Amino acid sequence: MDGFDRLPDSLILQIFDSVSDIKTLIRCRAVSKRFNSLVPHTDSLILTVDRVISSDSDSDSETDDVSHLLVAFLKSILKSLQDLVSAKPDPTQTRSQNSPAQILRSFHRVRSLSIELPSGDLRLEKGTVLKWRAEFGKTLKTCVILGFRSVVASGDNPVAGEEADFAGGLKVRVVWTISALIAASARHYLLKEVVREQRGLESLVLRDREGEGTVVMRKEGLRECRREDACGEAEEEEGWDRGRSKVPSVRMRMRHVARVELRGGVWVEGATLVVVRPSLGDDVEDGDLAMEAFGNDGMYGEVVVELLKAKSYLLEMNSF
Template sequence: MLPIDGDDGFDRVPDSLVLLIFNQISDIRTLIRCQAVSKRFNSLVPQADTLLLRVDRVVSAGELDDSDSLLVTFFRSILKPLYDLVSHKPLPDPTRYQKSPGQILRGFERIRELEIELPSGDLRLEKGAVIRWRAEFGKTLRSCVILGFRGSGGGAADLSGGGLKMRVVWTISALIAASARHYMLKEVVREHGEIGRLVVRDQEEEGTVVMERDGLMECREEEQTEEVGDGLWWRSNRTTVPAVRMRMRHVPRLQLAGGIQMEGATLVVVRPTTTGTAETEAEEQCGDAALAFGAFGGVYGAAVEKLLKSRSYLLEMNSF
């Protein structure tokens, strides 16, 4: 139906449909641009509840101001690109975003799903090595699955001597990277109580941190306790990794469909050491499989399937 003279047909589109479109867009920079389109868009954009925040650059430790927290600097690094996108219109004083990391998202009223994309992975590995990891958190680490290998021609490595030590280093490095990302999220979790799912990943798909609804609730409850305590968690730049059990599986050479070959393929499933009833070997193996298949799909899922059939090695590590 053609609009009546003087009547904008787009105004007939209900707000609920516009918000559905905004949630499909999700990218915060694009949504900020949309706010400049009209007064209506300006009022509706803050109601978007599914958001993607892309970070151009993570500032190195050498660039940190002593008065700034890690997360303040993290979010400050994305302030300038956002400001550049909307510099054609009047904006509130941008320095206010530097007061608190949560303020970069405070313009959104009811975030329910948030994904943060980092520019690159955290690990610095030897040439030819590839690591993929996925960690789930509540107030602390709940689980972490790590898959490591070398590409074809990288040379196989066994689990004796240096080979085992190298893979333990890979595991510890992934846990440290995951705990640093979790710590980085605490202010966002506190500022936005309606978030039901929070994911941090990087463009290179090296690592992913996931917090689901129950984990977010647990994290908020823990933080309320810490805030009225001595505040020790503010003195570190990452969340403490609890004592964990690591079950490691290794295949010197893994041949997959399509001619894909992985040298020294290693799967590590990390879970906190519990004080309750110990799992049987079969229960633990079943739990490992569920976590591993939940972490990886595609070609990595095929690698996981074969690795789960191989012999496993159990290691334990104290909290750090």
């Protein structure tokens, strides 16, 4: 008998859980009958999606008009996700082989799942940085958005205060916020089929390789999403079929600083922090949410710490 055959199944499953990568695990199934029977019971998985359809060139054009930007952005989102999930509820339609739900059907006991998309969704002007982290249940729970227009290295002349404030004006900051919420709701929509089919899931994270945006669903949020088919039938009954989940009415705390100086003499221009909650949601401290989202993320954590000291402005937005 081969010495490896003496290892108990429980130990081999621990090894598979450490491997996590779905592509590697699928290859492991071809090694032996024993591996083929054990791999589907792996409970910790990482799924990397390699390919999406590129958007048309007109979706990449820059515009200052809010409505045009949002239409172009939504078109880009829908095009980039159309080979990952079908927007129509017809179950007889052929699903793409890149659909996360389709790939995961051979795994029966997934508890922790991380999905990585190949790129971010937003089309921003050169130099602009926008990062966001959203938590969902059946709908949006919280979203933290951090953005700035540029980074000026030590020794360069920073933009004058008034110019920096104009560059990061309210109109631009609102567009950033709406764009991030649309991107988050589109990604939540992508996860609906996965949540319905993987009943044992306790943790689900969807991010992109560029580190632009992250959607998080915890155990309670996943349970809430499954109740009453909140991730599927409820929205279809309301006539909501736009390739993304509906964003509820929200309250937003916005902080903006024209220029932030970081360690090493680096300047960040037009820094903005927005903490978004549903209008009827719990009042969680902005600092707790912002630090959880970006506090351990190097330069971004520094920017967040400085922005939390700034005056905040309250805005409200209807559902969309």
